[in-house]
Amino acid sequence: MKINFAPATIFFKLVQIFTLRFSHLHIFKSSNLQIFKSLNLQIFKSSNLQIFKSSNLQIFKSSNLQIFKSSNLQIFKSSNLQIFKSSNLQIFKSSNLQIFKSSNLQILKSSHLQIFKSSNLHIFISSYLQIIKSSNLQIFKSSNLQIFKSSNLQIFKSSNLQIFKSSNLQIFKSSNLQIFKSSNLQIFKSSNLQIFKSSNLQVFKLSLTPAGLC
Incomplete structure (x- = not known):
């Protein structure tokens, strides 16, 4: 599957998305949030x-920059949307890629909500995974996977897709929610919300076989 991306267009869209201004949502402002800094x-x-x-x-x-062009990385290509099923797609398996391991970055650390703890880790493997299949939000629905390519795919711009725009949807605005605002970046540090609490924090360290996840 060959997908041609216009680098300038993609960059422009990313700038549009990341320049959304919220009066209280200072994302990635903390001096301690040095993600993707490790050598x-x-x-x-x-x-x-x-x-x-x-x-x-x-x-x-x-x-x-030919994203998702490799014959082994055929994401979103299957009619059933078998994400991360390829035997060659071992993402986040490197011993050096210990993301979110910092003692200050305790993300979603709960004892009762152990998401992705299953030994089989069947993520999004449903045969009919229709992601956001709204008539107004037809993202990733095209058979050619023309991401950010269509002139009509105005993300965060459409009057029908007013994400983070509604006066009633004030996400991340509560004075008590202060996400990404704490100097230690203690995101969702609820005593009852320990997602990804693996002892080694090896997120998505899958044992993959040619047949898929097992």
Whole structure:
């Protein structure tokens, strides 16, 4: 499956998304939130896919940025949406990619809500996973997977898709919710919400076989 991305268009869309201004939502403002700073956190460090590597943050600028083009990384291609089922797609398996391991970044650490704890980790493996299949929000519905390519896919702009815009939807605005605002970045540190509480915090360290997740 060959997908042609216009780097300038993608970059423009990303700028639009990340420049949404909220009076109380200072995301990634904390001095301690140095995510993706580790020398070992080389995500998708292909010679052609150097994301977040440039000192100037030149995202999706390379003319060689062919995302999801590999024959082994056929995400969202199956008619049943079998995400992360390929035997070659071992994401987050590297011993050096210990994301969210910092003692200050205790994300969703609850004892009662142990999501993704199943030994089989069947994530999104349903045969009919119709993600956000609203008549007004037909994202990823095209058979050609034309992400951010259609002139009509105005994300965060459509009058029908007013995400984070409604006066009644004040997400992350509560004075008690202060997400990404704490100096220690203690996100959702509820005593009852321990998601991803693996002893080694090896998120998505799947044992994959050619037949799929097992």
